[in-house]
Amino acid sequence: MKGIDNGFRDYLVSSLGDCAYELTMVGFHEKLKKLKEEDKQRAHSFFKELAPEHWVNSYFRGMRYGEMTSNVVESFNNWIKKARNLPITRLVDTIRTQLMRQLLAWHDQANKWKETICPTFETLLLDTFNDNSSWQVSKASEDVFEVHSIPSVIVGIGRRTCSCFQWQINGFSCDHAIIAIQKSRYNLNDCMEHYFHVETYRVAYSVTIFSISSMEKPPFRSHRLYHISTNYEKTTRQVEEE
Template identity: 80%
Template sequence: MCAMREERGCLWAIHCRAQRANDFFYIKRFSDVHTCGTDVRTSKNPRVSSDLVSSTISEIVRDKPLTRPCEVVTILKRDYGLDVSYHVVWLGVEKVKAGIHGDHSLSFDQLRWYSDAVMRYNPGSYVNIDYDASSQQFCRFFVSFAACISRFNACRPLLFLDGTFLKGKYKGQLLAATAKDGNNGLFPVAFAIVDSETTANWSWFLHELGKVVDGKRHITFISDRNLGLLEAMPKVFPSAHHGYCLQHLKSNLRDWMKGIDNGFRDHLVRSLGDCAYEPTVVGFHEKLAKLKEEGKQRAHIFFKDLAPEHWANSYFRGMRYGEMTSNAAESFNNWIKEARNLPITQMVDKIRTQLMRQMSARRDQANKWNEIICPTFETRLMDSFNDSKSWQVSKANEDVFEVHSIPSVTVDVARRTCSCFKWQINGFPCDHAVIAIQKSRYNLNDCVEHYFHVETYRAAYSGAIFPISSVEKPPFDPTDFTIYPPTVKRPPGRPKKNRIPSRGEKLKQIRCGRCDKLGSHNRKSCTEPI
């Protein structure tokens, strides 16, 4: 009955009785009208505790681990008309996250079940779990889905390698190998969760990666100069070509030249880029000698152990299709930003869901294209034609042409070469080649590598990643063999959530069409409360 029955004569009451047969409560009598006025809801309710908040927003936080307390305050006000203090909401959010992160300790049956489920629902996938049986601690977890393994052959033989930190309660690193499709979109091939970026972990990751990529393809890798990766690469992929990220080299040179005038330091950094892009050996050495002369002893020391075979176009013998940086790997790390907050199996499944949606969306999109070349590179061809249409072209024979630009160059359409070397370096027709092909007997689309064709793009996304039903997932059993998180030292200070840009790196800001704020998100990825 109502607590105000005697004072105000309120008739609200409910009478229930429990049945011992099934332990159900049965309502016998219920009068749901308050006559004392206490049923009027107020915005500031002292009974709204952190427990009530956590139970109310648990699904929201589990779906979006980066949900902030201020967003929850807005949700409670909008949906329930309640003014809850930030402190109470923060406690409620932390309780939900504590429940999520409690899943970091897994029974071996659960971890083995998920690994088997990946291969059962997606036949042809490859999963490998490595743990320390003596200490019962997790070590490494490698995942590559079947659709990524088989369809990588429809992408350029180019892989971007990078590692990023995990942001959950238990720290670690996520190593990833990412490719690019025919429209320059990200195509994740494989990833792994490890405790840290060490030589042993990179060697293990590359060894596992070698099991899922086609060994007959001459793959080029692009990454930063991580010490563990530098030691592991020649051992696991001795015949592969390894290109260093130019953006990281510029940041390294900028730090190396610390203390000198900023304007002159920027000039040296730009000169490094000129050296990297120079296509001829003679031109490269001229520009490098000038850079060393200007940078003096510091520059000589910086380039002493920096082999040009790994960063200069004139010496690089692999095929990297004009890709000079590892930005694709950085983009993948940002793409899985929310997943990096989750426990291991939930993290892997979150990434699987993102891949599944991306493949489906791009498959539907490609089916609407009517062109022969993918839109990004079709636009590049049109720009090249507009930039070169004023040039005169002289014909030597059916295959060789001279383009009278400044300077004049020779284009051999049959051999797909240009004396400016851009066609050979980028694997895509340069401005000179485009205008020469227009004057020849060749079809321009036939002179573009098949990786950039819509047909190949559709082949890259013709596979599918299928859902994994968790209905059969075994419950956590404390008596089963338990795999605990790795022992990692928590760094001092407040945990970082966002990637720290390299010095000198320019971050492009865009205006979101939903919240109308400048930042690095758009309408689709916007999480700002409205």
């Protein structure tokens, strides 16, 4: 990206994101072709050995559950910022205490939920249906529906598929599927992957991180560690000199 105007650079990065999030292979190759034409040789070199199954939604085999980045790592690093400069034993114990409190808080929170689907996704389901309730739906069989959106798509409720591919990749019902399910004999909650169920959330945070008593721990001696480190450095220098 060196030597590229900031505005054009931001546009290229945004276009790369569009390619990554594209759900269909046809759509991906159309957007990638356009990106390569705009950035010429630089883009061709960049994509030469970059396998699409490692970064493109439409080529990914499995479910991403809507996640495309590892930003949670940065969130964790920020969460333990105060502990990172502590001596190693105190650092580990501080992080353990933070995790112990956090897991218990999430566990207690989940026990208050009465819904089948986690509240965030329950709200998303309702909003999606309200926004797209004007779409017309045609029934082909007990399981298969055509949703007349732009473009129109085919929803297979029994197999949890939609020709837009969003349901297969994210695991969470797409807009088309939600509308089709509402017009079918199926229960919307039963069509959700268990990943989004309150029951699954509770199981994830059911593990207990136990507290550790410090009654029989030896007292921490920072000056002792300093002398050990100093003696180690002296010994190392002597070996190097010999």
